[in-house]
Amino acid sequence: MKQDSCRRCGxxxxxNTKCKICNEANQFFCHExxxxxxEQxxxxxxxxxxxxSLLSN
Known part of the structure; x- marks a missing residue:
């Protein structure tokens, strides 16, 4: 998932966060x-x- 600009202000x-499994960005934040x-x-x-989860039970 890649987003370059904010849908509200541009x-x-x-x-903002990264996937715990693959460490790719999955949520973004606009500081403006x-x-x-x-979250994707x-x-x-x-x-x-x-x-x-199944293996650890």
Whole structure:
């Protein structure tokens, strides 16, 4: 997921959070207007996380 500019004001977005599995950006934040994008969940990473949860039980 890559977003270069804010949908509200057009300013550049900064990475807010990264995926715990692949370390790719999955949520962005605009310091100009405070807009926070929705967190994107990578299907592949979600499946890996589910597999790890099942193995640890």
């Amino acid at each position: 300013h550049e977005l900064e990475v 207007c405070g807009y926070l994008t929705e 969940i990578h299907f592949k990473c979600m499946m890996i996380n589910m597999d790890n």
